[in-house]
Amino acid sequence: MNIQSKTNGTVDMRDMAQAIRFLSMDAIVRAQDGHPGTPLGGADIATALFTRHLKFDAAAPEWPDRDRFVHSAGHGSMLLYSLLHLCGYEEMGIDEIRNFRVLGSNTAGHPEYHPSAGIETTTGPLGQGIANAVGMAVAERILNHRFGDDIVDHYTYAYTGDGCLMEGIAAEVIAIAGHLKLGKLVFLWDDNRMTDDGPTDQAVSEDQVVRFENNGWHVQSVDGHDPEAVAAAIAAAKQDDRPSMIACRTFIGYGVPRIQNDRAAHGGKITTEDTDAARENLGWTHAPFELPGDLAQAWHNAGARGASEREAWQARLDALPAADRAEFDRLMRGELPEGWEQVILDAKRRYTESDEAKPGIRASGEMLSALADVIPELISGAPDLEAATQHKRQMRPFTRDDRGGRYIHYGVREHAMGAMMNGMTVHGGIRSVGTTFLVFSDYMRHTLRVAALMRVPGVFVFSHDSIGIGKNGPTHQPVEYLASLRAIPNMWVLRPADAVEMAEAWDLAMRRSDGPVSIICSRQPLDPVRRTQEDENLSARGGYVLAEAEGGARRATLLATGSEVSVALAARDLLQAQRVPTAVVSMPSWELFEAQDAAYRREVLGDGTVRVGVEAAVRLGWDRYVGMEGGFVGMSGFGASGDVADLYRHFGITAERVAEEVTARL
């Protein structure tokens, strides 16, 4: 294809798009790394959005009512960085562009959540970005319902390639967005028909237009290299009350003769020879990283375009009744409402006084219900496991007709839930809770990683946590999941031993602001193990002595979590009866325990005593606490289908076995 370049003096969107192309190429060549195809191919689309439609103010990146822009095809990150730089984001100065992919820069290989620099979410793992965008669009409608059009009324745009649309998560969120009729959501599909492996028709036969329409979307198809056409389509999309998808036909690597419309454009290296050829081809005469004044000004104007709108918004916010204003500010700061802690304390008192053996998941559901009463920003969902988890309760659903609902019917779509939760979280103003069986956390696992990487909160409730589910069998019995979740950096894995610890887990989960929390719940009843009333959150130390040794110096230390704490307590009874002074340590969170000082950890772990870990899961990781010579009573393989008591006996997770492991080591 021969490409026409503009050479007259006026600046139009095509010129502005060229600025993106060359800035991106210069950065990629300098970094000797990066994916050129997207910034070259998508420059016209992005220009149309950023100069005509996107509501933002580069001087105030975190303006709460800004439109959100998600660069879902994260590998093409230079498209985003170029846009942010050209629009004048302070934290995206030219040095950042020059240091693309250099350690310590704001311009990582793939965009990393950094709202003050204009990066709304972390993208790169395909499909995550578009799913985050659907979550953002939900958050917007929820807050709009509470505060009205004057305060919250913005669009969410996601730029997507073919890869995002092929991932399974895409189908999940396209279905949900259409079903919920999220009219302020717009997907811009960079329809370049080329992936790293070659033409998309190697792997795709589906008609995307039909696909989106069949999911209740408004769909348009335009020439993605005609910014006016793209701008007009966005205008039409905004008018429609359905979510919109705009198929923008483009050429990957547009403008660089060697790679244009070639698979090499996706992630292949480009050199100064390529940029020279592109300069020739596109009529660009400027040196690397240089921009003529009129183009720079035009981009700067685009970045400042929203200033007056933002000021008007600020005036409306200032004019709110004081209580509303305070509430909005509280939500934007991510702070919890005053008095919420009382819910925790009340629950702890209630649970301490009760003798009821309560399933972990039921206690968790009670905490969610009680907290939801006082934390209006708490939004919940449990993909088709509402009955099994009892995590819906009094909440009415968020639907296309009722934006005041606070329970999301995700359908059987765990991956969508996780990514939408992340989207709601980074949008701001929402505390998101998602509940499913622990085995299905695999389906949404990558969303947990991204939350941890972004250092944002999120409460993930995982139930049916062991062979304790019984007859549903090994497909539904998680034996490796505690280890695999503990492996995720910055994830807190909390496995409460009883309802009191469950209340403490929710306390911790609500307080956490710099990373996600997984609350691991049993299906089976948990014997109450915490019998003394105390306001202090003992679980906050990660591990603590639940029952100290009696009748002499401690000789054995039993370390356990969740439902196995009561097994350890029973083993302690056996050992004490044998005159072996034995302590039981409950370890609801390894991560929090690791954060304690060495002296505390040594004291709790009982230096020099015989140590045995008890957990109905694989041993991986336990050696850190029991030592190479310590014992472990748990699972060494997958579970089985059968009665719960039969299974615990069959797999040898019994008090007798724990006691034997101790005595064999005395």
Next chain:
Amino acid sequence: MNIQSKTNGTVDMRDMAQAIRFLSMDAIVRAQDGHPGTPLGGADIATALFTRHLKFDAAAPEWPDRDRFVHSAGHGSMLLYSLLHLCGYEEMGIDEIRNFRVLGSNTAGHPEYHPSAGIETTTGPLGQGIANAVGMAVAERILNHRFGDDIVDHYTYAYTGDGCLMEGIAAEVIAIAGHLKLGKLVFLWDDNRMTDDGPTDQAVSEDQVVRFENNGWHVQSVDGHDPEAVAAAIAAAKQDDRPSMIACRTFIGYGVPRIQNDRAAHGGKITTEDTDAARENLGWTHAPFELPGDLAQAWHNAGARGASEREAWQARLDALPAADRAEFDRLMRGELPEGWEQVILDAKRRYTESDEAKPGIRASGEMLSALADVIPELISGAPDLEAATQHKRQMRPFTRDDRGGRYIHYGVREHAMGAMMNGMTVHGGIRSVGTTFLVFSDYMRHTLRVAALMRVPGVFVFSHDSIGIGKNGPTHQPVEYLASLRAIPNMWVLRPADAVEMAEAWDLAMRRSDGPVSIICSRQPLDPVRRTQEDENLSARGGYVLAEAEGGARRATLLATGSEVSVALAARDLLQAQRVPTAVVSMPSWELFEAQDAAYRREVLGDGTVRVGVEAAVRLGWDRYVGMEGGFVGMSGFGASGDVADLYRHFGITAERVAEEVTARL
């Protein structure tokens, strides 16, 4: 809805379906657990399939050319167990039915792979079954291409509920099946419009008919309680050269007044009151677990219906030229062709003699290519990462027009790949290899679990295994994945240190028949560390002394895997120079190391020496080998975007740091 029951003496499909319903209910009531909705709702569909179409012989469950039936909605397992029992599968006798969900029975809560009992694959985690079925249909076409219609020519049927279709993996495999035009694949959709949470319209707006058609499927809609209509639709589906979906409108919990067409039918408890009411409602007069003779005979006839066809097939097989016959038998036994080991030995010799620092993924690609030349059943795929992983090479693609291809263009659909690989594996006759980046293993993680649980092979190649990928940044740098894969029971995680160990890893992967293997590959070049030629596979011991201490008794032991083995070797040089006799242990597989005897392990680990682990990943699990007092040099959080050398320095994974960890402990 009032339900008509047949009361005249003849046996038709409706009567036969009633037998499924009552047998299933009786078993569920007896187990006091189980999901009644599916066997009640799907009985007519299943009867039509099993009595009119499915090609099988209950007396020979593993007949290679049988049609495959996948019960994807695995929670409704009693539907499958009832069918198998009624048809006369020896391993599914009445005691198995009576012991539904009892420990040790063949009738686990969810179906578990057990081909001699008629269970073709493990299902329950939604979406896995239909995806397995797509893999089976691919396997069938590949083997049909090799052996012709006389020997391999069968259909694959998958019974799916709404849940399977909502999962993202469904979109991935529906797209692939349509794209590949797998005409011998039939989905029977139990369209009951009800899930555990309630009516599907709470979460689904998409028209499934349009959806499948848009993916190139042949689609029909029938009354799922009219077995004749279902049978006719199956006949039409078989005639069409596209994959077929038959939407069978049903009522969940059909026949039990309290739960019919109610969410309670999905997984709720039923009692003898319910079965009494159903007996009344459906006119069933027989005692629990009892069946009138004519119905029993009719079902037995259905189970024996395929005997003559199987005998004819056997005659055709026997008439094959001896070499073809031997080859077919070899494939069915899952044995590798003679002489394949020479490929490994040759590669080891070549790599040992070379000084080239070769990226792990390139060495793996070379092994795949060399093995593919001698192992014709080896089928490969690398979802849109063909260039980055070089795991396609000489193979031509398997397409709708060329069933002789051996490379599958999965598109950007990792989850589909994993589940299709499992489907190909349990089909038999295929050795399946799937390659992607290690971070994307999260997207297909559950398929690894299912392979491990089924104890079936599968070679999963995961590349770009650490911060060693450099500039693509933390979204693409797996730090927690070695731990999370090692947590899966029965998974071998192999992380070769150089090309020689890579050849050994492939040797192990090819030999393994009772579980999956993950081969973990670096993107960056690996210095050759194995410099002496030996035919023995040292990696088979999981860990071995690569470089023994010199100049005295060993005082320090450095344990490392993959790219960090060369860091450990450099640290050893520093320590030896300080007169600290230091050994380096390469530990390509913890699982294989654990299988060695205690004496060997003690010797390798160097009892009493200072131990330091080195791995560019999180510490979780390493304490087992280095002990509580040992050192670890690796990652404690996520990575960063930057130059590889900068990153290793930044995160302190250096020879100097390893040496310091040792000297601090001497």
